[in-house]
Amino acid sequence: MTDAAPRLAALAETLLGAPLPVRIRAWDGSEAGPTAGPTLVLNHRRALRRILWKPGELGLARAWVAGDLTVDGDLFDVLDRVAGLLWERDPAAAAAPPPAGRGKPAALRPHLPARAAGAAALLRDPATRAAVRELVGLARPWTAPPPPPEEAVRRGGPIHSKRRDSQAISHHYDVGNEFYERVLGPSMVYSCAYWSPGGTLEEAQRDKLDLVCRKLGLKEGDRLLDVGCGWGSMVLHAAREYGVRATGVTLSREQAAYARKRIAEEGLTDRIEIRVQDYRDVKDGPYDAISSIGMAEHVGSARYREYAGNLYALLVPGGRLLNHQIARRPEPDEEAYRIDEFIDAYVFPDGELSPVGGTVGELERAGFEVRDVQALREHYALTLRAWVARLEEHWEEAVRLTSPGRARVWLLYMAASALGFEHNRLGVNQVLAVRPGGGGASGLPLRTRTWSA
Template sequence: MTSTYRSTNTQGSVPGQPRRRLPIPTVADIVRAVTSGEIRVRITAYDGSAIGPEDATVGLHVASERGLSYVLTAPGDLGMARAYVTGDLEVRGVHPGDPHEALRQLADGLRLRLPSAAEALRLVRGLGWERLRPPPPPPQEATPAWRRALAGLRHARGRDAEAIHHHYDVSNRFYELVLGPSMTYTCAVFRSESDTLEQAQANKYDLVAGKLALKPGQRLLDVGCGWGGMVRHAAREYGVRALGVTLSRQQAEWAQAAIEREGLGHLAEVRHLDYRDAPLEQFDAVSSIGLTEHIGVKNYPRYLATLRDRLKPGGRLLNHCITRSDNRTSHKPGAFIDRYVFPDGELASPGRLVGAVHDAAFEVQHEENLRLHYALTLAGWNRNLVEHWDECVAEVGLGTARVWGLYMAGSRLAFERNEIQLHQILATKTTRDGVSSYPLRPDWTA
């Protein structure tokens, strides 16, 4: 990229006298201004400057002026993500399919701070105000929330459909490579860390089926069913008549084809359908595995009432979703997750969710946290992305592959550090006279 920097910046103060020349700050100067304490990672830049220990095992390289502008015009994770996705910010010492170790070291070795107003003004004057002109964002970035609002209110049907399309309609082949044969894009359950990803996903489906007490001939509704993993497992292993619904047309087409390949068409079906339009038949059980994150916290009452209305008296609901680890953190995601991963996604604390389940006239029977299981699941997906990196890049492009490596590795770190959790809540549609059909002790095993 052609440089727009001048060798120096000048600033006049007295008419008729030579303009005072300001030194142009280097990238290393900028890093010093916005960090505190010891920098334990290596940061280098296109201008030849560097900061941090030379023997660091991982590091960042600001490869261009555009990369610097991305970081300066969107401080925090959004600007760094933009620069990384375009290749203007390189992460060295790790594979782009799994930058987990780099993210861990950056989290521990780089303390950010806000520079003083005088420091910020001096840096900007030295760099030139043109550096604060935002470059166009990468094509992988969703529109900002204020522009999404033009297409409808948050979590209106059309806007929800577009958000699901952004994340899930990337490429079925890409998902096959990353998720593995189960095509399951939710937290697995590991009996031990030696379990394969496929074993752990089967464990998860068995755990859900056990909690729901599924038996041959029963009816199961799986909302937000993805590629139909739970639907096919319930039909194949438990003889259940299962219906799955998803807002992703690509998922529905893949899932229905898989059902036919496995000879399960007499028991299982997946429809391209909003969960709010699922049939009002009385189901014996409802599973929601990874849908609640897309609902919106203020919509929990309507969402849970919709599921309750589809259950028989005494029927069971299993809600499986990512949560915050406390009630203080905002429900809204960070800028990177909102713009590149889950537009309009929201997370609440497990307590908020349990309260909403109670308020919807369910009786909560059991709850458990599978936080560390999701960290192991994400590590498995990152390994698959690394193993199939070239084919993934050929399928979706380098920028999108980088987004996925970054997003999964960052999420893994957040689960490991208890910033987010994964909770399963089991509830029954208990009758007004107190009949729940739930036994004195759980009739399922972990």
């Protein structure tokens, strides 16, 4: 029989209380759903087992990483269509009455599997129980599929201990510099670029590095510390264009080796030092300026005050910190915040996002005076789409340099993240803070946005 897709579409409508937002093609070749737009392809009934055993985005991600689930058409379009069922949370929906002719309140449809109480309520409905039984039958045999091998290995030790942070960083960054070259391009900058209309990725990354340098007020002879220096792009730009003496620290040995090679090729070894070192072990201050670009997401909320305090102590009075960090929207109940399962398992183990207000508060509690906050949300969406385009362009090479599963992880992660920024579920901000000098002097000009362009 070739009726799996129509059956799945009917069951999905029963469970979700709405028609499927995207066309599906099942393992038996059958199709169902909207005829316009892309198609979600279940290559094996194992994809359904993965989703049922781990409902929500982690189950879908495992099916995608394993190749059990693919997309025929535009991945962005598919993710956009299913986002409301997985990621978006509408607090107003909880108070909404059930839609006409349907028995399930709207609040139970978005992010359904993560709401245990909502799932229990649904299972009291006979039609829902029957639908679940039929899904289980379609997914046979009813055994738990093992996670794809690209999932993060089990981590040891307390969260955000130095050892565990080193393991987490290695999982994400030590996957091959050549792979990252295919994705990031010649700039080798793995953070939000700063775009101008019609500009290229390389121009936008150069402009971002220069924006940071100008906010920090760098000048000849200054000492700069770049925390989480990656492949060395920031310290190279600052030393070459502003004449600073720079130190970059990273926990990734592959990044450090790559950065040192670039520095030697540009003849700047006398001005730049790269260390494989935890930021908590940097003791050779004071520095005139510190840049932290896309690193603080790895720190963790429990360690953030320690992070801010360490950087404060490393600065001279009047020294500046530029903290460039992804932010999430505040939760109605902040204690209910959970690390995203897919991101934690496959992308950034132990990574945590905080609202920008929390970041500013922690910097202030450490003694910093926060002088400027610039939101770059739309810029990150453009950056991620550019990275996705590069990955798709170099797909065969990327698979060869890593593995099919790892390449699929990065493609899904970057595409979903781009939509997260576009839909305002995520933000990214540059926070400029100063360690006040004598008499509380900030050292900044009266018109502080002299870096705007």
